[in-house]
Amino acid sequence: MKKHLLTVLLAVLLSTYAIGQRTPALSQGAQVMQTIGVTDFTVNYSRPTLKKRKVFADSSALAPYNQLWRTGANSPTTLEASTEFNFGGRTVPAGKYALLSIPSGTAWTVILNKKYDQGTESYQESEDVARVTIGPTSGEFHEAFKIDIEPVSDSTGYVILSWSSVKVPIPVSIRTESLTMNALNKVIAEKPEDTDALENGAGYLLTKGKDLPVALSWADKAIGLKESYYNMWLKSSILAKLGKYNEALPVAQKALTLGKSDDQAFTGFFKGQIEKTIAEIQPKVTPKTVTTSVKGKKKKK
CATH class of the missing domain: 1.25.40.10 (Tetratricopeptide repeat domain)
Known part of the structure; x- marks a missing residue:
């Protein structure tokens, strides 16, 4: 009986110890919070790194051309806004959305989808609230993927996707x-x-x-x-x-x-x-x- 009790206690201790441990993710989590005018934007995403690998190309293992990408790593990337806003020319209600993209050499497709807690495997285009085409530009080199929100005025700004030397600025505006x-x-x-x-x-x-x-x-x-x-x-x-x-x-x-x-x-x-x-x-x-x-x-x- 004592032996059984000791076994149970040891199992509980080991379980508690395991739960208490936190190991670093390969792609670090990040959050961007920015107010434009009276609208609060929050982006949650993970930042994959290049590690001498190729990105944004037909043969790339990282975000290859013409394939749906979660626009980050690990969990789905999400964008949340406190009011209605315009995303790349599309009016979007206040709420939380999955931020997805399809990279391309000449024009990216950037998507906001209602199913913010699901990965690319369960993606359905019918759940899109915005699907816009944005031309990429050259920018400062970034080893790790990065998302910024840059206000231009109290009613306009850009959600900027940056990785390697590629920069994708998506215009946003608010009434x-x-x-x-x-x-x-x-x-x-x-x-x-x-x-x-x-x-x-x-x-x-x-x-x-x-x-x-x-x-x-x-x-x-x-x-x-x-x-x-x-x-x-x-x-x-x-x-x-x-x-x-x-x-x-x-x-x-x-x-x-x-x-x-x-x-x-x-x-x-x-x-x-x-x-x-x-x-x-x-x-x-x-x-x-x-x-x-x-x-x-x-x-x-």
């Missing part, structure tokens, strides 16, 4: 402005007395230079709820953008008086910005015209 405005309108509709939401909305429209009367109304509402140097500065900036310099100047001057010396955000940043706004507005202020009437004496007849 950042409409997504942002939809979110702002929703928050302000649901929380009409949320000063942060009103200020965020006014500030965003100001930076875009669009719908300034709406921005002004949101700034005014925020001021009515809780006057601060920030929303007063926002209002003065919007008025200036509308060309209403005479109205903007006293609002900016008041914003300066509302700041406190113990407020680090004010003293470290906003005070200088408000002073800059005042300096920009002052030369554009039109002096008030003073009209006077002089009564003439009646001539004697």
